[in-house]
Amino acid sequence: MTFDIDHKAADGAGTILLLGAGRMGGAMLRGWLAQGVPASAISVADPSPAPDLVELAARTGVRLNPADGAPVDTAPVDTLVVAVKPQMVESAAAGVQAVLAPHTLVLSIMAGKTLADLRRLFPAAGSVVRAMPNLPAAVGRGATVAVAEAGCPAERRERAASLLTAVGSLEWLADEALVDAATALSGSGPAYVFYLVECLTRAGVEVGLPADVSERLARATVEGAGALMGATGQPAAELRAGVTSPGGTTAAGLSKLMADDHLQSLLNATLRAAAQRAAELGGTGPKA
Ligand SMILES: NC(=O)C1=CN([C@@H]2O[C@H](COP(=O)(O)OP(=O)(O)OC[C@H]3O[C@@H](n4cnc5c(N)ncnc54)[C@H](OP(=O)(O)O)[C@@H]3O)[C@@H](O)[C@H]2O)C=CC1
Ligand SMILES: O=C(O)[C@@H]1CCC=N1
Structure with a gap:
């Protein structure tokens, strides 16, 4: 047929x-x-x-x-x-x-x-x-x-x-x-963002929020931040600065998140691993 x-x-x-x-x-x-x-x-x-x-x-x-x-x-x-x-x-x-x-x-x-x-x-x-x-x-x-x-x-x-x-x-x-580098960033990237939501949800519970409230807030925060970035076209660093009041809560939070470039190093390693895997999948590729 x-x-x-x-x-x-x-x-x-x-x-x-x-x-x-x-x-x-x-x-x-x-x-x-x-x-x-x-x-x-x-x-x-x-x-x-x-x-x-x-x-x-x-x-x-x-x-x-x-x-x-x-x-x-x-x-x-x-x-x-x-x-x-x-x-x-x-x-x-x-x-x-x-x-x-x-x-x-x-x-x-x-x-x-x-x-x-x-x-x-x-x-x-x-x-x-x-x-x-x-x-x-x-x-x-x-x-x-x-x-x-x-x-x-x-x-x-x-x-x-x-x-x-x-x-x-x-x-x-x-x-x-x-x-392969773009695959590591934008192809796989949505999964990193979803994982961030999962981590934020658990962290919210850690500081006392009920799990369902924490999840709703984490989701809405990522959705809203993405929509704001899309609507304004402003650089991410500028948008971040707009949230960060001197001596306020965000500065206190970021002092942990940005310490010693931990997150940057982790993301560097994350993208390197994903790009490396893309390269492995080329040719006749691995079977699994
Ligand atoms: N998911 C993502 O976010 C992204 C995926 N990609 C790429 O897209 C491709 C598909 O990924 P994804 O959609 O996630 O995978 P899925 O497993 O969801 O889709 C692949 C589909 O192909 C079917 N299939 C298997 N063998 C055959 C065949 N011989 N003939 C026709 N169809 C067949 C599968 O059926 P069955 O389930 O029965 O095996 C399945 O329905 C991959 O190459 C991936 O690298 C690219 C960018 C992003
Ligand atoms: O994980 C994967 O291999 C596919 C390609 C990019 C996103 N998903």
């Missing part, structure tokens, strides 16, 4: 096959639909789709696993978006070679997998673009970096850009070596 993609219905957006529709792939899919990419132009291959994805496909007409659950298609697609785990891609790629044609753009969001890896995995594709979004893409607030293979035509870069900016901001990088 083939996907039988309706090229006319794509209406300029081109046909898209999304390989892997978990957290990130699913978030991007929702962004494309919200931006008006026709559902009839999109096929999704995912062996065990979540119930909300099944419901979305039924409601919108996005084609989900039409080949009896196998991620196989025989019709070439304009864009193949690769959103499986890097550890899965060797086997996943084998199932989609038939969709590749000289006009096909492969757009990968996998951590660690390099342009050279993508070229090896998808040899018949016309161009490859390597991107790194982040999970706030689920609410249209993703921060993405991308790098294109040398010689990638402007039209395909623009196609990649339109799919990536459907879920947030995009920065093209000239140097692929920076992608």
